[in-house]
Amino acid sequence: VTRDLSGCGGPRLGIVGGGQLAKMTALAALELGCEVSILERSPASPAAPLSSHYAVGDWNDPETLLRLAERVDVLTLENEFVDAAALAAVAARGHALYPTARSIGLVQDKLTQKQALRAAGLPLPDFAAAESPAEVVAAGEALGWPLVLKARRDGYDGKGNATIEGARDVAAAWARLGGGERDLYVEAFCPFVMELATILTVGQDGRVASYPVVESEQRDHICHLVRAPATVPPRVYRQAEDVAQRAVAAVGGTGSFGVEMFLAPDGRVLVNELAPRVHNSGHYSIEGCATSQFENHVRAVLGLPLGSTDLRASAAVMINLLGHSEGPGWPAGVPEALAVPGVHLHVYGKARSRPGRKMGHVTALGGDPGETEERARRAAAALVFGAIQ
Amino acid sequence: VTRDLSGCGGPRLGIVGGGQLAKMTALAALELGCEVSILERSPASPAAPLSSHYAVGDWNDPETLLRLAERVDVLTLENEFVDAAALAAVAARGHALYPTARSIGLVQDKLTQKQALRAAGLPLPDFAAAESPAEVVAAGEALGWPLVLKARRDGYDGKGNATIEGARDVAAAWARLGGGERDLYVEAFCPFVMELATILTVGQDGRVASYPVVESEQRDHICHLVRAPATVPPRVYRQAEDVAQRAVAAVGGTGSFGVEMFLAPDGRVLVNELAPRVHNSGHYSIEGCATSQFENHVRAVLGLPLGSTDLRASAAVMINLLGHSEGPGWPAGVPEALAVPGVHLHVYGKARSRPGRKMGHVTALGGDPGETEERARRAAAALVFGAIQ
Numbered sequence: 001v002t003r004d005l006s007g008c009g010g011p012r013l014g015i016v017g018g019g020q021l022a023k024m025t026a027l028a029a030l031e032l033g034c035e036v037s038i039l040e041r042s043p044a045s046p047a048a049p050l051s052s053h054y055a056v057g058d059w060n061d062p063e064t065l066l067r068l069a070e071r072v073d074v075l076t077l078e079n080e081f082v083d084a085a086a087l088a089a090v091a092a093r094g095h096a097l098y099p100t101a102r103s104i105g106l107v108q109d110k111l112t113q114k115q116a117l118r119a120a121g122l123p124l125p126d127f128a129a130a131e132s133p134a135e136v137v138a139a140g141e142a143l144g145w146p147l148v149l150k151a152r153r154d155g156y157d158g159k160g161n162a163t164i165e166g167a168r169d170v171a172a173a174w175a176r177l178g179g180g181e182r183d184l185y186v187e188a189f190c191p192f193v194m195e196l197a198t199i200l201t202v203g204q205d206g207r208v209a210s211y212p213v214v215e216s217e218q219r220d221h222i223c224h225l226v227r228a229p230a231t232v233p234p235r236v237y238r239q240a241e242d243v244a245q246r247a248v249a250a251v252g253g254t255g256s257f258g259v260e261m262f263l264a265p266d267g268r269v270l271v272n273e274l275a276p277r278v279h280n281s282g283h284y285s286i287e288g289c290a291t292s293q294f295e296n297h298v299r300a301v302l303g304l305p306l307g308s309t310d311l312r313a314s315a316a317v318m319i320n321l322l323g324h325s326e327g328p329g330w331p332a333g334v335p336e337a338l339a340v341p342g343v344h345l346h347v348y349g350k351a352r353s354r355p356g357r358k359m360g361h362v363t364a365l366g367g368d369p370g371e372t373e374e375r376a377r378r379a380a381a382a383l384v385f386g387a388i389q
Numbered sequence: 390v391t392r393d394l395s396g397c398g399g400p401r402l403g404i405v406g407g408g409q410l411a412k413m414t415a416l417a418a419l420e421l422g423c424e425v426s427i428l429e430r431s432p433a434s435p436a437a438p439l440s441s442h443y444a445v446g447d448w449n450d451p452e453t454l455l456r457l458a459e460r461v462d463v464l465t466l467e468n469e470f471v472d473a474a475a476l477a478a479v480a481a482r483g484h485a486l487y488p489t490a491r492s493i494g495l496v497q498d499k500l501t502q503k504q505a506l507r508a509a510g511l512p513l514p515d516f517a518a519a520e521s522p523a524e525v526v527a528a529g530e531a532l533g534w535p536l537v538l539k540a541r542r543d544g545y546d547g548k549g550n551a552t553i554e555g556a557r558d559v560a561a562a563w564a565r566l567g568g569g570e571r572d573l574y575v576e577a578f579c580p581f582v583m584e585l586a587t588i589l590t591v592g593q594d595g596r597v598a599s600y601p602v603v604e605s606e607q608r609d610h611i612c613h614l615v616r617a618p619a620t621v622p623p624r625v626y627r628q629a630e631d632v633a634q635r636a637v638a639a640v641g642g643t644g645s646f647g648v649e650m651f652l653a654p655d656g657r658v659l660v661n662e663l664a665p666r667v668h669n670s671g672h673y674s675i676e677g678c679a680t681s682q683f684e685n686h687v688r689a690v691l692g693l694p695l696g697s698t699d700l701r702a703s704a705a706v707m708i709n710l711l712g713h714s715e716g717p718g719w720p721a722g723v724p725e726a727l728a729v730p731g732v733h734l735h736v737y738g739k740a741r742s743r744p745g746r747k748m749g750h751v752t753a754l755g756g757d758p759g760e761t762e763e764r765a766r767r768a769a770a771a772l773v774f775g776a777i778q
Contacts, residue, residue, distance in 0.1 A: 007433075008718025008738045027416060030439060033719060033736025033749065044396075049441045050419060290731060290754070305728040312701050329397025330422060339694040342679060347422025349397045360422065365679070 007035050007052070011302050014038075014068045016059045017078025018045030020348040020358065021278050024286065025078070026050040028294040034302075039068045046348045062089040069095035076255060076301045080108045080276050081154050098204075098301040099276040103253035107276045111152045111185040113251070117271055120250035122243060124271040125262070126188040133174045136186055137167045143188040149173045152183040158221020163189065190270060192262035196230055197281035198244045201256045201296035201306055208248070209296050209306040211289060213240045216260070216281050222356065223280040225376075226318040227369065228288055228311065232263065239269045247271050256297035258282060280320065284363050285309070287344050288316030313365035317376040321360040323353035327386030331359065336382035342366055343379040353386035360385075396424045396441070400691050403427075403457045405448045406467025407434030409737040409747065410667050413675065414467070415439040417683040423691075428457045435737045451478040458484035465644060465690045469497045469665050470543050487593075487690040488665040492642035496665045500541045500574040502640070506660055509639035511632060513660040514651070515577040522563045525575055526556045532577040538562045541572040547610020552578065579659060581651035585619055586670035587633045590645045590685035590695055597637070598685050598695040600678060602629045605649070605670050611745065612669040614765075615707040616758065617677055617700065621652065628658045636660050645686035647671060669709065673752050674698070676733050677705030702754035706765040710749040712742035716775030720748065725771035731755055732768040742775035749774075 010033040015022045018040035026036040026047050037053035038045070048054050053071060057064040060083040069075050074096045077087075084105030091097045107113045114127045128139045130149065140147045149170075151160030162173040177184055195218065199211040215230040216223055230237065244259040251257075251274060258279020260272040282293035291299075291307030299306055321331065329350040337345055347360040362379045366372030399422040404411045407429035415425045415436050426442035427434070437443050442460060446453040449472040458464050463485045466476075473494030480486045496502045503516045517528045519538065529536045538559075540549030551562040553575075566573055584607065588600040604619040605612055619626065633648040640646075640663060647668020649661040671682035680688075680696025688695055710720065718739040726734055736749040751768045755761030 008736065008740055010719035010736060010738065023419075027420060030412075030738070031416060031735055033734075033738050035438065035738075049424065050439055052438045291733075299727065304724055307727065307733075308731055330399035335693055338688065338696065342697055344680075344696075345422075346420055347397065347399060349399065349419070349422050349424075351397055 008033060010034050011074065012037065012072040013298065013301070014072030014075040015047065015078055016065070016068070016075065016082055018047035018051075018054070019078055020046050022047035022078040023050060023348060024283070024294045024346075025076070025278060025297060028292060029298045032295070032298060034298065037068060037072050039064065044351050046350060049349065060086050062086040065090045066093065066095075069093070069097075074098065074301050076297070077104065077277060080104055084108060098255045099253040103251050103276050106251050107274060109152045109183075110150060110155070110273070111183070113274060116250050117247055117274070120246060122247055122250065122271050123268055125190040128186050130184050130186045133170045133179065136164070136170045136174065139186045140164065140167060140170070143186070146189040148187045148189055149177060149184055150187060151177055152185055161221065190262050190272070191265060193265055194230070194232065194263040195272070196232070196240045196261040196263055196269065197226070197279070198240065198259055199256055199279060199282035199285065199293045200244055200248045200259065201293065201300050202248060202254050203300050203306050204254050204303040207306060208245065209291075209309050210241060210245065211282060211285060211293065211309045212311055213237050213244075214281055214284070220356070222322065222358070223320055225320070225373075226281050226284055227373065228284050228316040228318075231369065236263060236267065236269060243269050243271055247274050251276065255300045256282070256293045283346070283361050284316040284318040286346075287363050287365055288312060314367045315369040315372040316363060316365050317369070317373045318361055318363045319376050319380040320358060321362065321380060321383055321385060323355055323357040323359050323385040325353065325355055325386035327353045329353055329359060329385070331383040331385045332387040333382035333384055337362065337379040340364075340375050340379040340382075342372075343375055345379070345383075355386070397422060399423050400463065401426065401461040402687065402690070403461030403464045404436065404467055405454070405457070405464065405471055407436035407440075407443070408467055409435050411436035411467040412439060412737060413672070413683045413735075414465070414667060414686060417681060418687045421684070421687060423687065426457060426461050428453065433740050435739060438738065449475050451475045454479045455482065455484075458482070458486075463487065463690050465686070466493065466666060469493055473497060485690075487644045488642040492640050492665050495640045496663060498541050498572075499539060499544065499662070500572070502663060505639050506636055506663070509635060511636055511639065511660050512657055514579040517575050519573050519575045522559050522568065525553070525559045525563065528575045529553065529556060529559070532575070535578040537576045537578055538566060538573055539576060540566055541574055550610065579651050579661070580654060582654055583619070583621065583652040584661070585621070585629045585650040585652055585658065586615070586668070587629065587648055588645055588668060588671035588674065588682045589633055589637045589648065590682065590689050591637060591643050592689050592695050593643050593692045596695060597634065598680075598698050599630060599634065600671060600674060600682065600698045601700055602626050602633075603670055603673070609745070611711065611747070612709055614709070614762075615670050615673055616762065617673050617705040617707075620758065625652060625656065625658060632658050632660055636663050640665065644689045645671070645682045669747075672735070672750050673705040673707040675735075676752050676754055677701060703756045704758040704761040705752060705754050706758070706762045707750055707752045708765050708769040709747060710751065710769060710772055710774060712744055712746040712748050712774040714742065714744055714775035716742045718742055718748060718774070720772040720774045721776040722771035722773055726751065726768040729753075729764050729768040729771075731761075732764055734768070734772075744775070
């Protein structure tokens with residue numbers, strides 16, 4: 001669907017994917033005066049209402065990607081699952097694409113991602129290829145149980161993961177994740193005392209804008225709550241900054257990157273996973289930082305100077321709003337949530353709520369971390385997606 | 390033009406007008422999860438790319454307004470020039486409309502606006518009806534020269550104003566403003582030491598969110614620069630807050646209102662003009678306040694609780710970016726402007742630059758007012774609309 005918009009002659013940004021990350025990127029791009037085009041698999045999506053051109057199609061098809069590329073100045077991605085070969089084909093035709101097909105290729109296969117990080121000397125949990133149940137058993141004996149069996153591609157929010165307690169569980173986990181048809185690998189289970197994360201935005205000139213290191217809490221493998229900044233000793237904070245910078249440098253590229261880390265019981269910071277895109281752990285930056293991860297991503301892919309990542313308050317707390325049950329994409333409890341002082345509500349505009357689906361988030365800013373978190377929790381608790389309204 | 394967007398079941402907001410005020414309102418509404426529909430006279434506008442439904446038509450035609458009203462939950466206005474009788478017809482059919490037709494009717498005729506403000510006991514420059522050149526001369530003799538002859542309706546940014554130095558200039562000014570065909574009135578010329586302004590957002594429950602009092606500088610009758618907060622003695626600051634609250638109460642209604650004031654040489658604060666809508670003097674609130682004038686306007690018209698208007702920095706300075714000459718709507722100098730620390734750029738996305746046309750604005754935040762203004766000026770100076778690119 002294209003609308004006849006004459007445009008202002010500003011940069012035309014194409015986003016592959018139309019979910020909430022694309023929507024928040026589009027909001028930042030529109031504020032700057034860009035025109036936004038979206039390629040999505042389904043005809044409705046959170047980013048659809050913000051696009052001047054909306055194409056429905058398969059983003060792994062090089063021809064479909066090319067048609068989007070031809071109507072924009074710069075192409076970027078909302079997710080790392082787009083086929084790297086299709087992206088390389090678009091780049092080979094001279095289209096600007098950030099992150100690069102090479103970065104995406106390295107990162108989208110978690111095994112090659114971890115190999116690249118290990119090759120760059122980064123600390124991370126042990127891992128191994130696992131091409132058969134026997135190799136999983138061998139890895140368990142070498143690395144110790146429990147072990148996490150993971151899909152190499154297309155896994156997110158814990159989907160495509162299985163924790164294996166011992167050799168007797170291997171066959172069932174292998175079958176459940178589709179081993180044989182799907183490439184899998186194993187990771188040592190990493191006990192941790194805290195999960196840390198940060199966003200880095202890399203400009204085209206190689207300059208890096210580093211966001212605060214945050215603490216993230218997961219529930220059922222989905223980001224639940226983010227506390228910015230993380231309350232850790234300065235040594236740990238600096239180690240996390242260093243690890244994140246080196247991890248992003250190891251895969252290379254332009255734009256915003258999310259780096260998830262483990263703080264191990266021995267005080268070491270290990271890389272968990274890297275996402276070559278804006279990331280859930282950086283949503284607090286919309287209100288919490290001088291320049292959001294979304295605006296800096298747009299600035300980066302357009303070759304513009306990056307903005308300050310300074311926190312605008314002593315504390316920012318973000319809580320994800322997941323669908324409770326089937327229902328509309330607008331929650332009950334909005335008046336109650338907005339009555340909580342200093343709370344910002346983001347409803348993504350998904351057509352339907354489903355249990356566990358990311359439907360929106362709230363961010364609270366404040367002077368005291370505990371009081372700020374209390375307000376964020378109070379607002380989040382008021383909001384119910386899928387309730388009878 | 391309608392796009393087939395299933396929507397999330399969130400509130401549907403209709404905005405009459407599609408300029409930069411509608412665009413910034415739409416950005417706030419989309420972030421909250423609303424669906425936005427726009428009615429504009431021309432097929433392209435800054436708000437067009439953000440709308441799920443975009444109607445081209447005459448906003449003074451009750452039938453056209455009704456068609457918009459029927460597809461939304463709440464109707465609001467970007468400007469006060471929409472015919473109040475047409476609005477009343479829509480409201481009479483049971484559609485929610487904020488501000489009300491009554492407020493618009495009172496405010497859109499500047500003579501009745503001033504009469505309402507005077508009736509409420511507010512201090513404002515002397516004014517008088519002027520139905521003939523002879524009445525202008527009589528007013529000049531009563532109120533003193535110079536005198537400002539003004540169109541009662543549809544004037545903005547100094548359009549529809551003429552300053553008259555003495556009786557001999559009356560005939561020419563009368564002819565130039567179309568006296569006879571157009572209703573005019575006169576105001577005493579108000580010498581002032583500073584222009585002040587503020588935004589008030591009125592919730593449906595009558596609660597008022599008051600933004601900081603700011604200093605505004607005009608150039609050629611167009612808002613050029615806004616300093617938040619205004620550097621005036623506390624007594625003056627409180628007087629401005631009080632005058633603004635009473636002025637808004639005098640016209641009544643729901644949503645954001647802009648109040649422009651004069652600080653007279655004798656230290657009194659006089660009302661200059663009131664706009665029943667978001668206002669240029671409040672653009673700094675997007676980054677400068679906890680909740681922007683746009684988000685609070687959306688919250689107000691939807692009947693939601695209002696957010697905090699606290700400044701998020703010690704100083705915020707906004708500078709309007711006007712078109713220098715004919716050309717595209719995207720400026721030269723964006724990399725240079727964004728290289729200035731702490732500067733936020735808003736390009737409205739108008740198709741063409743014209744001399745004096747409002748094309749965008751920059752806002753800088755900082756700790757020191759002078760240093761913040763210097764950065765805003767540096768960024769604004771780098772940006773040229775209409776330059777050969």
